Amino acid sequence: xxxxxxxxxxxxxxxxxxxxxxxxxxxxxxxxxxxxxxxxxxxxxxxxxxxxxxxxxxxxxxxxxxxxxxxxxxxxxxxxxxxxxxxxxxxxxxxxxxxxxxxxxxxxxxxxxxxxxxxxxxxxxxxxxxxxxxxxxxxxxxxxxxxxxxxxxxxxxxxxxxxxxxxxxxxxxxxxxxxxxxxxxxxxxxxxxxxxxxxxxxxxxxxxxxxxxxxxxxxxxxxxxxxxxxxxxxxxxxxxxxxxxxxxxxxxxxxxxxxxxxxxxxxxxxxxxxxxxxxxxxxxxxxxxxxxxxxxxxxxxxxxxxxxxxxxxxxxxxxxxxxxxxxxxxxxxxxxxxxxxxxxxxxxxxxxxxxxxxxxxxxxxxxxxxxxxxxxxxxxxxxxxxxxxxxxxxxxxxxxx
Amino acid sequence: xxxxxxxxxxxxxxxxxxxxxxxxxxxxxxxxxxxxxxxxxxxxxxxxxxxxxxxxxxxxxxxxxxxxxxxxxxxxxxxxxxxxxxxxxxxxxxxxxxxxxxxxxxxxxxxxxxxxxxxxxxxxxxxxxxxxxxxxxxxxxxx
Numbered sequence: 001x002x003x004x005x006x007x008x009x010x011x012x013x014x015x016x017x018x019x020x021x022x023x024x025x026x027x028x029x030x031x032x033x034x035x036x037x038x039x040x041x042x043x044x045x046x047x048x049x050x051x052x053x054x055x056x057x058x059x060x061x062x063x064x065x066x067x068x069x070x071x072x073x074x075x076x077x078x079x080x081x082x083x084x085x086x087x088x089x090x091x092x093x094x095x096x097x098x099x100x101x102x103x104x105x106x107x108x109x110x111x112x113x114x115x116x117x118x119x120x121x122x123x124x125x126x127x128x129x130x131x132x133x134x135x136x137x138x139x140x141x142x143x144x145x146x147x148x149x150x151x152x153x154x155x156x157x158x159x160x161x162x163x164x165x166x167x168x169x170x171x172x173x174x175x176x177x178x179x180x181x182x183x184x185x186x187x188x189x190x191x192x193x194x195x196x197x198x199x200x201x202x203x204x205x206x207x208x209x210x211x212x213x214x215x216x217x218x219x220x221x222x223x224x225x226x227x228x229x230x231x232x233x234x235x236x237x238x239x240x241x242x243x244x245x246x247x248x249x250x251x252x253x254x255x256x257x258x259x260x261x262x263x264x265x266x267x268x269x270x271x272x273x274x275x276x277x278x279x280x281x282x283x284x285x286x287x288x289x290x291x292x293x294x295x296x297x298x299x300x301x302x303x304x305x306x307x308x309x310x311x312x313x314x315x316x317x318x319x320x321x322x323x324x325x326x327x328x329x330x331x332x333x334x335x336x337x338x339x340x341x342x343x344x345x346x347x348x349x350x351x352x353x354x355x356x357x358x359x360x361x362x363x364x365x366x367x368x369x370x371x372x373x374x375x376x377x378x379x380x381x382x383x384x385x386x387x388x389x390x391x392x393x394x395x396x397x398x399x400x401x
Numbered sequence: 402x403x404x405x406x407x408x409x410x411x412x413x414x415x416x417x418x419x420x421x422x423x424x425x426x427x428x429x430x431x432x433x434x435x436x437x438x439x440x441x442x443x444x445x446x447x448x449x450x451x452x453x454x455x456x457x458x459x460x461x462x463x464x465x466x467x468x469x470x471x472x473x474x475x476x477x478x479x480x481x482x483x484x485x486x487x488x489x490x491x492x493x494x495x496x497x498x499x500x501x502x503x504x505x506x507x508x509x510x511x512x513x514x515x516x517x518x519x520x521x522x523x524x525x526x527x528x529x530x531x532x533x534x535x536x537x538x539x540x541x542x543x544x
Contacts, residue, residue, distance in 0.1 A: 134483055140414060148416045149448045152537065153494070154478070154486045155506035160494045163476035171474070171519040216494075217477040265496050265506045270474070 002285035007101035008242045008249035009094070009398065010108075011043025011235045012360045016196035017228035017348025021118040028058035029072050031114035031231050036073065039233035044246035045108060049237070052079035052106035054093040056113050056352045078105045085259065086137065086387025087299055089113070090232070090355030091394040095255035097236040108241045112233035115353025137388060138263075150263055158301065159224065161264050161389040163216035166304040168270055172319070175218065179322035180303045181209035184222050184345055186330035187300065191342025193332060193373040198228055198348035223303035223345075230350025232360055250366045250381075253288075254397040256281030264389045274393040275312035275384065282382070282395040283314070290314050293397070294378040295365050296336070297358035299386035300343040309384055313395065332373040340365060340373050355385045359396065366400040411485040415533040422449045424463045429536035432527050434468035436503065437461040447503035468525040469543065470499040477514055497523055497540050511541040 013035055026034070032055070040047055053069055061068045066080035079100040083089045090113055097109035121127045131140040138146040138156040150156060169175065188204045191197035204222065212221040242249040258274030261267050283289065296315070300306045307321040315336075316324035328336040341347050341361045344354045362381030364370045370378075378400075385394040418426040425448075428435035438445050439453035441460050452459055475495040481487040482494070493509035509517060510526055522543040529536050 134411075134485070142417055143419055145448050147414070148419070148422060150506050151414055152416045153506045153508055153539075154413070154482050154489075154492055155494060157482045159480065160476055160478055160482045163478075164474040164494065164496060167476055167519065168474035214479045216479065216482075219476075263506070265504050 003098055003102055003252060003254060005251045005253040006239060007098035007236055008251045009234050009363050010045065010237045010241060010245040010247055010249055011039045012363050013038035013042055014232040014357065014360045015230040017198045017230040017350050019198065019228055021116060021229045025118055025120045027060055027119050028114040029060050031116055032069055032112050033073055035114065035231045035233040036110045036112045039235045043235045045235060045241060045244060049108045049241060050075050050110055052077050052097060052100050052109035054081045054083060054097050054109060054111045056089045057084055058114060059119055079109065085392045086352060087301060087355045088385035088387035088392040088394040089352050090359050091383055091385030091396050092257060094236065094252060094359055094396060098252040101236060101238050108235060108237035110233065110235060113231060113353040113356045115231040115350030116229040117351055118229055155265065159216040159219065162302045162304055163219045165264055165270060165390060166218050169304065170218065172271055176322040177210060177218065178206050179325045180223060181206035182325050183303045183306050184209050187339045187343040188346045189331045190340050190373055191346035194341045194347065197342040197346055199342065199346045219302060225301050225344045225349040228348035228350045230348060230353055232353045232356035234359060248367045248400050250363045250398045250400055252396060253399045254282040254286030255395060257394045259392045261391050262388055264391065273308050273312045273390040275309050275395065278393045278395040279313035282397050286397040293380045293382040295340055295375050296338050296382045297361040298338055299355065299358055299384045300339055300345050301386065305386055305390065308390065313384065332375050337375045340370060340375060358383045362398045366398055413485045415530055415535050421451060425449055426535055429527055429538050433465050434525060435463050435465050438464045445501040445503050447505060466499060466501045470497045470523055472519055472521045472523055473498040473504055474519060475509060475517055493517060495540060508539045510539050
């Protein structure tokens with residue numbers, strides 16, 4: 001069961017994140033086009049090579065999203081897919097594209113995630129703060145379980161629920177706030193070697209993390225991503241395209257995905273995330289062990305997400321993740337290189353493109369293009385995606401030739 | 402001439418029962434906690450559905466439970482989770498596990514922040530909103 005590893009990421013593009021947009025405002029569709037062109041240029045492929053797309057939700061269409069995009073780009077797609085898995089969406093889109101390539105449906109697929117939400121407005125089409133802006137990932141529509149049983153009880157957004165996960169973790173396994181701070185500190189070290197990172201040149205200490213404002217107990221501000229404007233794209237192709245590309249192909253050797261719930265209140269066991277299944281499937285499909293990977297890029301919307309993903313992906317024993325973090329150097333120079341471009345905590349989270357940050361983090365390393373942050377002799381990367389509140393999770397194994 | 406923009410004061414949205422979920426909310430108005438039970442699963446379930454989760458068995462029935470439970474997890478929100486809750490100040494957002502099994506998103510009342518403990522026994526507080534025709538279920542420590 002699974003991929004044969006015959007589809008590769010051949011090019012990528014990631015916009016440097018910005019807190020407030022200094023670039024020209026453009027619509028998601030325009031971003032789709034420009035991000036895609038930049039990734040194609042990076043790969044050395046032509047737009048006419050493309051016969052598939054995978055996209056997240058975009059601002060300008062609520063239905064018929066894939067065909068809206070193919071029309072806009074002028075692509076006759078054999079495979080046009082939309083993924084709605086939040087932060088797990090990018091890694092999920094990558095394996096879907098790889099599957100389409102391996103099935104022979106497509107020679108090359110664009111996986112493009114616009115991440116700039118500050119778009120043009122007009123007096124005749126003003127920006128409207130609707131429910132989706134207020135309630136984020138929770139639906140306030142009549143008939144939605146979230147509208148009825150969660151939003152009225154202030155169970156919405158991300159900070160509260162992730163803090164509840166962290167509280168429960170502390171109750172079951174103990175809580176070392178310095179280890180949690182170290183996750184943010186090591187990633188900041190990596191950002192300081194990554195010029196595009198939003199926190200480039202701004203190192204922090206564990207004390208800085210603990211001194212930052214408490215947002216939702218036990219999570220401090222520096223353990224939480226800061227929303228940014230940005231965007232990212234990758235191009236995935238078959239062996240023929242790989243031969244044409246100017247980059248070292250990064251083959252997609254394995255993936256796993258698990259989507260068991262929306263809201264953590266209803267998780268059967270909140271302490272074991274869907275990553276348990278996703279990572280096991282990915283490693284099994286790729287036929288390698290945890291020791292075989294040279295770097296990991298772990299979805300990091302919060303410090304607790306990283307901690308539990310490390311455990312549930314099998315790198316640390318359940319309940320010993322904090323010890324693992326204390327015993328390892330998680331920087332690009334360290335014995336366990338993780339989130340080597342700074343992760344979303346320190347590179348910046350550009351909406352759903354934040355998930356693509358981890359894919360590109362792995363690709364950049366395996367292609368040998370990470371500059372000062374390059375991990376020596378990096379050939380295999382393990383990448384995760386996480387959407388909702390630890391409720392949608394995807395794992396990828398990427399390998400250079 | 403300049404104009405000043407006054408942002409709307411947002412209040413917490415209240416639940417709007419559906420035909421299927423109505424027995425739960427009617428129960429709260431009567432100071433009772435009624436949730437669904439699947440005899441074939443041998444489990445209580447929450448939130449209300451037409452068919453049992455996992456098996457999709459068509460045998461769900463409404464049963465009254467005590468409403469007592471334990472605190473499964475919580476957080477104290479120093480910053481509001483949405484503008485609608487800004488006026489509420491720091492809230493204790495809680496997940497309570499009923500003695501019958503299912504978990505429930507709620508808010509913990511009438512307790513000092515430093516006294517909140519995961520695993521503590523909690524009991525229902527029924528909060529009526531007559532203008533909206535709904536009763537909310539919150540929790541406080543069992544004394």
